[in-house]
Amino acid sequence: MKTVYVVTHPEATHHVDGLVGGWYDSDLTERGIAQAGKIAEALAAELGDATPTLFTSDLLRTRRTAEIIAGRLGAPLTVDPDLRERSFGEAGGKPQAWLQDHLVPATDNEDWTRHDEGIPGTETRMAVVERVYAALQRIRDDPAEHQVVVTHGGTASYLFAAWIGMPVEAAAGAYFRVTSGGISLLRKDDHHRAFELARLNRTDHLG
Template identity: 50%
Template sequence: MPDSTPPRTPFPPPPLAEVVGARERTIHVVTHPEAAHHVEGLVGGVHDSDLTARGARQAALVAAALRARIPDDAAVDVVTSDLLRTRRTASAIGAALDTVPRLDARLREASYGEAGGRPQDWLDARFVPPPAVGDRLRHDVGIAGAETRLDVALRVYAATTDLLRRATDHQVVVVTHGFAATFVVAAWIGMPVEAAGSVTFPVASGSITTLREDGFFHNRGVLSVGDVAHLGEDR
């Protein structure tokens, strides 16, 4: 009888060591603000919804907060998911920081397959939650075309590894989504992909998470997670 077990996605080899001298860098991980699917009760993921009017105001507040935190003379790289809501957020940030954002589709939110853009209730009625123990990385959520946690982790880890190879001594802004942001942070601290089955860094829409590598010990710190103080009354 043929084996019907689906093939296991291999883990990638460890990234090549970076050859660097003195280095100090800060990564600002931004989650896009309020988007149309939030207020319409629709499933997001790769469904390409736009920012709402409130979300556009929040994007301007995120941009202003980053402008205040980043020195005027610092080299800045802005990289963003290519979905509309993140592109619009990155555009506001790029204008404030006088730089043009780069697009990286690997920073997209998890795809919910055929559920994308449907009412949230439709997904809730069919979604199979992951087990408390076992292979959570490859768990099938029961929706045709949906990505596994491993699918998302592998592409976000790869995107983060690439941007860190570029960012040897400057400030980076990463504009992404709530679930994907967890894997940016996990990759930053060097968590192996195979250990990322349960990790989460809960962040709200329009948040800023600050990561910093010091110039002496070269420790990678997580200075803040999901800061939304800059949104003020627009939270």
């Protein structure tokens, strides 16, 4: 049996300021820091004496969350930029209204999974899927029985899709509703050779 706890980072400054996140390197708010501590305690209660390996996006809001968790669990930490949120290019750090005003929708004859929204520097959904699938393979290859992955809401959906074996070509349309500070659980059952999304977005630890 292998278990992977997927944590979406808690409240960050771009949330409260109404700004586009993506690769904009926002920090945790004071509330977010407190929430990260609660996430760490919830994971400690679930894991008991087990020490997981810990993987995180390199953006500040996820890295700080992961450092708080690693400190509580005594877990080794690997920083993986492929666990980042989707880049929104020039829109990163701008008001959400700016992004909505500048989005260019895909045409009916266009492959929407490779559409860049008309904003310079924006990643296509397929580009995000490809790097997240690569990150998930590295996590799977890690020999630890338990792992914790700290990432972003949009990225989490693609991690789940990769875990359950959704083909890359279909994964760009995958959507699993998660919220800031949620903990989801992935489980590999070696006996049945099954990859399970065992729990989606636990939030009771946030109070």
